[in-house]
Amino acid sequence: MASGANANMNAVRETMDVLLEISRLLNTGLDMESLSICVRLCEQGINPEALSLVIKELRKASDSLKASDNSTN
Amino acid sequence: MAASLDQKSPNVLLQSLCCRITGKSEAEVAHQFQYAVRVIGSNYAPTIERDEFLVSEKIKKEMVKQRREADAALFSELHRKLQTQGVLKHRWSVLYLLLSLCEDPRKPSPRLGSYGALFAQALPRDAHSTPFYCTRPQSLALSYGDRGPPSGATVVAGPPGGLSSTMGTSGISSLGMYTLNGPSPTPQSLLAGQPPAAGGPALGSRLAWALPVGSSPACALAPPSLRPPLGPVALNRSIRPRRDGDPNAEVTEGALVRDILYVFQGIDGKYIKMNLPDNCYKMDAKVVLCKSLRDTGSRLAELGWLHNKVRKYTDARSLDRAFGLVGQSFCASLHQELKEYYRLLSVLHSQLQVEEDQGVNLTVESSLTLKRLLVWTYDPKVRLKTLAALVDFCQGRKGGELASAVHAYGKTGDPQMRALVQHILSLVSHPILNFLYRWIYDGELEDTYHEFFVASDPNVKTDRLWHDKYSLRKSMIPSFITMDQAHKVLLIGKSINFLHQVCHDRTPPGKITPASKSADTPNDAAELLWDLEGAFQGKIDAAYFDTSKYLLDVLNRDYLLLDHLQAMRRYLLLGQGDFIRHLMDLLKPELARPATTLYQHNLTGILETAVRATNAQYDNAEILKRLDVRLLEVSPGSTGWDVFSLDYHVDGPIATVFTRECMGRYLRAFNFLWRAKRMEYTLTDIWKGQMCNAKLLKTMPELSGVLHQCHILASEMVHFIHQMQYYITFEVLECSWDELWNKVQQAQDLDHIITAHEVFLDTIISRCLLDSNSRSLLNQLRAIFNQIIEFQSAQDSLYRSALEELRLRLQYDEQRKQREAQGEWGVTAEQEMEEANRVREFQDTIPKMRSQLHILTHYYQGIVQQFLVLLMTSPDQSLRFLSFRLDFNEHYRAREPRLRASLGTTRGRRS
16 A cells, blocks of 8 residues: 555656656746646646636736836835 | 645645745735636636647647757657656646747747837836836736737746846847837837727736726726726827827727727627617717728628628527528528638738737838728628628528528629529528439438428328328428429429339339439539529429339339220220120119119129120220129119119229229219110110000001100100210210320320329219209209100000000900801900990090190100200300200290290300
8 A cells, every 4th residue: 555655656756757847848937836736737627728828927927016016116 | 745636626726826936925916816716717718629649749849840859859758758657637738738838948939029028128118207107017917918828928927037038139129129110109108009909708807807906896807898998098198109199089090990800700899889779889989089980990890790690690590400401501601601701800810910010000001901991891791791681581481491582682683792692502402402302313301390392291191192192382492493393393202102102113213213313512503503494404304204204104004094094984984885785784674673672792793794795805804803883872762773883993003093082973974874874775665665566556546646746755855865975975975085095195294194084074074964063954954864764654554555455456356256257246245345345445545645645745845945945054165066956956946935045146146
C-alpha cells in the first residue's frame, strides 16, 4: 500500500517534471506551483481556454497594479 | 500530492492561483478571484478540438515557426514520456493551456509587438499628460480588453524577464510607428479611440472586473453599451485632440464602422441598437453624429435586420423535424447563403483589424468607411432582401407548397435574383424530385412528412387500390409541375403498385422502365428545373408510357381484360343472339311460374344447357365459368320473368375495371334488355298463333272482325317493338360499343379504359331510359310492355275459346256424318237446338271479346301516344329520331293533337 502510494507519488512527480519542461520549452512563464495548480484545475475538467485567459488577465492586472503603484509613487 | 489534488475544490485552487500570480494576499486579490470564477464559470465555450494529437501538433508547428526545431524534437520526446505515464486524464487540456500561454522568446511578431511596445512606452511618458488616464487607470485594461487575448494579453503576460525583453525589442518598432504617425496623436488616444469590441459575456465580465472597486455591481455587470455615457464621452474627449476643432464630440466613422459590423451579424452595437417596438435598428439618438453618417449607418443597419429575419427562420425551423425534408433543404440553402454573408463579414472584420493594427489613417484610399461599406454590401443586401422576402412568403408552408412559393419568386426579371432563387429552388426541389423518382420508378412512397403531392390512404384495401388508395395533394404540387404531369406521376406509381399488389406481378421496375436513374444530385435537379419542358417531361412521359403499356399488357395477356369486356357485351348486353334466344326458349316454361317457385340450381342447369347448345360453347372457359344466374329480390306476385337475371363474376385485377357499381349498372341494363327481348319473343308467339290459327278459323266468319282487330293491334305492337329493338341495338349498344372499343384500343393507361368504360355504361343507361331523367319515359314503356303481355293473354283466351268452339262444331259435324253413314237421322231436333244454343252463346261472347280488344287497343294507343309525346320533348336527339320512326306514317299524330303540334314544330325546325 505504502509502496503503491510511493510509486504513485513518483509517477506524479515525474509527470510534473515533464510538464514543467514542456512549459519551459513553450516559455509560458509558469513556475512549479502555478503549473501544478493549473494541472489540477485542468484535471478537474476546467476549460483550458478560459483558464489561460484568466491567467493572462491576472498577469495583466498585477502588472497594471504595479505600474499604477509606480506612477502614483 | 495526488490526494490533495482531488480534495481541493476549483475555487480554492483558483484563489491560490490568483495569489500566486499577482503575488498578493488573498484579501487583496478578491476582485481578481471573482473575475476568474466568473470567466471559468461562464463556460466560455471551448472553440477547440478535444484532441491531444491536434494540440501537440499545434505546439510543434508553433516551435517550428519560431525556428526551434530542436526544441520541437525535445517536446515530442517529453510528450511521449507524458503519454506513457498516464497520470493525467486531461492531457490535451494541460497541453492546450501551455500552448495558449506560450510565448516566443526571440521574435515577437511585429504586429503584436508594436502594440505592446506602444503601450509600454506610452505608459510612463504619457501618464501625466492625460489626466483622464490618471484618474482611471483601469481604462487601460479596458482598452486592452478590446484588443482581445491574442494582441493585448501577450504583452504583459510574460514574466518580468519576458516583459523586459519585449520592451527591448519593441522599442524600435514603436519608434517606426511614431515616425509614421507623426508625434501629435498620442498612442493612448489612438487606443482609446477604438470602441470596445462589443459584447461577448467574457468581455462584459472583463470590463466589470476592470472597473474600480467602488462602482456598483449592477453597473459593473452591464454590457458596455448600456453603461452611462461615461465611457463614450470620456473616449470622445480623448479623441478630441485628433479631430481637432470639432466642437460636437462626434463618434468617429471608424467606431461606427465597427459598430455596424456587429449590427450586420444581428448583434446590438454600441450606437446602433435594436429597437423592439419599431422592429428595426436605430441609431442611438443621444449620439452626436453628422446627419449623413447617421443616415448611412441606418441604411446599413437594415442588413442586420434582414439577417436577423432569415436567421430567426432557419433557427426556428432547422430543429423542427416535422418540417420535413423539403423544409430542411430550404433551411440548408438559406444557411448556405448566410455562410456566404458571414464570409463577407469576416473579410470586412479582418480588414478592419488590419487597419487598426496599422493605424487608422495610414492609407486613406483603402480604409473602411461607411460609404465603402454601403457599396460593398449592396449585393449582399439585395440577396438578403430576396431571402427575407422568401422567408416571409414561405412562412407556414412546407413540402411542395414551399417549393411552389420559392418557384414563384424565381419569376423575376433580375438575373441575379433569379439565379439566387433558382439555386435555392434546385436545393428545395431536390427532395421532391427524389420522392418523385422513387415513386415513378419503384412505386414507393417514402414521404414521412406528407410533403409529396401523392398521398396514400393506408386504410384502403387492395380491391379499391386503383380507385381510392392514392390521391393527389393539390396544395403540394409544386408550381413548376403541371397538373397534367402530376396526374401522370400519380398514375405511374399507382400502376406499379397495382401491378405488385393486385396483379401480383413481380417484374422488377427496372424492366418496365429502362431509364430508372433515381440517384440524382441537386445539380441534376437544377438541370431538370432548367429544362422542365424537355428532359423532365420526357422522363415522366417515358416512365408513364412504359409503365402503363406494361400494365395494360399484363391485364390483357394474363387477365384477359378485353375478352371480359367482350363477354360483357355478348352475355349481359345480349350480344350473343343465338345463345339468348335459346336460353329464352329453354327458360320460358320455368319463368312463367311464380318467382317464389324458382330455384337457382335449376336455372343454372338450363344456362349450361343453353351454353352447350349454342356458339357460346366456343368461348373461353375462363369466361364461361364466370357466367351465372342470379335471381333478383322477389316481390309478391312477380313471375320468373321479373326476377331472372344473368350474372358475371368478376374478381382480381379486372374488378378494378368492372367495379361493383359497374356490375350493378350492367344488371340494370340486362334487365331492361331482357324485358325488351321478352316482348319480341312474346310478339313472335302471338304472330305464330295468328298465322297458325288464321286458316282454321276461316270457317267461322263471325270471328273475322275480332281477328282482324287482333291482327291490327299485333302488327302495331310488332312495329313498335321492332323499332325499339332497332333503336336499342343499333343506336345504343352498337354505337356505344364501337366508341368504347376504339377508345380501349387506343388507351394508353388503365384510367383511359376505366373512363371509357364508365362513359360506355353511362351512355347505355341513359339511352336505355334507365337514368332518373327518363323515368316517365320508362314508365310508359313498361306500361306498353304490360299491354303487350295483356294482349297476349287476351288473344290466347280468344283463341282458346274459338278453337274449342271450332272443335265442338267439327265434332258435331263428324257425329252427324257418322250417323248419316249409319243410315240414321243426322241430328235430332234436340241436338240441333243444343248446337244452335251453343253457337249462339259463343257468338254472344264475340262482342265481349271485341270490346275487350277495343279497350286494349285504345289503352295501348293512348300509352304509345303519351310515349311519343315524351320522346318528342326529350333532349336526346336519338330519342327524337326514334319517335319519327315509331310514327313514320303519322298514324298517331293524326289522333293526338299535342303530338301534332310538337311534331310540327320540330319538323319545321329541321326543314
